[in-house]
Amino acid sequence: MLRSEISALLGIQYPVFQGGMAWIANAKLAAAVSEAGGLGIISAMNTDSEWLRTEIRKTRSLTDKPFGVNIMLMSPSAAEMAQVLIEESVPVVTTGAGNPAKYMENWRTAGIKVIPVVASVAFARLMERIGASAVIAEGGESGGHVGDLSTMVLVPQVCDALRIPVVAAGGIADGRALAACLMLGASGVQLGTRFLMARECDIHENYRNKLIRASDTATIVTGRRSGHPIRALKSPMTRQYAESEYDSSVDDAALTALRAGGLRKAVTEGSESEGYFMAGQVAGMLKNEESAAEIVHSIVREAEILLKGSTRWLE
Numbered sequence: 683m684l685r686s687e688i689s690a691l692l693g694i695q696y697p698v699f700q701g702g703m704a705w706i707a708n709a710k711l712a713a714a715v716s717e718a719g720g721l722g723i724i725s726a727m728n729t730d731s732e733w734l735r736t737e738i739r740k741t742r743s744l745t746d747k748p749f750g751v752n753i754m755l756m757s758p759s760a761a762e763m764a765q766v767l768i769e770e771s772v773p774v775v776t777t778g779a780g781n782p783a784k785y786m787e788n789w790r791t792a793g794i795k796v797i798p799v800v801a802s803v804a805f806a807r808l809m810e811r812i813g814a815s816a817v818i819a820e821g822g823e824s825g826g827h828v829g830d831l832s833t834m835v836l837v838p839q840v841c842d843a844l845r846i847p848v849v850a851a852g853g854i855a856d857g858r859a860l861a862a863c864l865m866l867g868a869s870g871v872q873l874g875t876r877f878l879m880a881r882e883c884d885i886h887e888n889y890r891n892k893l894i895r896a897s898d899t900a901t902i903v904t905g906r907r908s909g910h911p912i913r914a915l916k917s918p919m920t921r922q923y924a925e926s927e928y929d930s931s932v933d934d935a936a937l938t939a940l941r942a943g944g945l946r947k948a949v950t951e952g953s954e955s956e957g958y959f960m961a962g963q964v965a966g967m968l969k970n971e972e973s974a975a976e977i978v979h980s981i982v983r984e985a986e987i988l989l990k991g992s993t994r995w996l997e
């Protein structure tokens with residue numbers, strides 16, 4: 683059985699996190715992943731506190747295992763959501779799109795383990811200094827908002843720089859990647875795109891079908907001009923955005939409006955013309971719908987087999 687520092691820290695059976703994907707990571711999916719032995723994560727998104735409170739309580743009604751909430755710190759409702767986590771005694775919070783420093787003391791006092799997503803060594807070091815329990819080092823292969831460094835390059839450098847546990851993310855879909863990340867020094871992995879194929883994941887059929895049809899070159903990164911690059915599946919919308927991004931006659935406000943609400947339209951409506959189907963580069967590896975438990979257990983089982991057989995490379 684896999685032994686992991688992050689598993690011991692959080693009280694979970696397997697070192698497998700489910701990413702906090704906006705409009706996707708709800709109580710149903712998070713509870714299923716936690717119940718399977720991983721760490722399920724609810725996305726706070728840009729909703730109100732009562733929606734988040736309801737999802738937290740729903741998760742607790744479905745599992746007695748640890749779970750987390752993801753907060754995007756650039757959200758206008760971030761402060762409101764941060765307080766809900768304290769009031770509801772959420773065990774783990776993951777953060778993205780900003781610095782959680784102003785919430786850190788209150789969260790830690792409430793006993794919440796804070797695990798920020800980082801895309802550089804410098805930011806990872808800052809998170810350790812302000813009291814993070816661990817970090818998620820996310821490479822540019824991931825879906826949604828991405829950084830510049832690849833997972834293979836970022837993870838070992840972050841592991842070398844920190845004393846706290848590091849969770850690897852970006853380009854991870856199976857046990858091979860889990861085993862590889864452990865060898866790079868990580869204590870576990872976070873997967874987003876793979877869990878889009880979970881039966882408990884409530885995405886539109888068009889979204890799921892696009893993933894099934896995806897090839898190894900099915901994704902595109904747009905938004906570098908704005909400073910907020912996003913990886914998504916190629917579609918009429920992403921192609922239009924990519925063309926507009928390099929058109930000097932299109933101003934920044936028009937670009938922002940073009941992509942506004944695109945993820946919600948992909949998840950809830952499956953809209954090809956307006957939807958932003960966020961997914962990582964592993965999309966081409968996903969061909970079958972499975973339960974969250976089947977996903978978690980197959981990843982762990984494959985990693986264990988590979989790690990036990992790793993001595994075959996030695997004389």
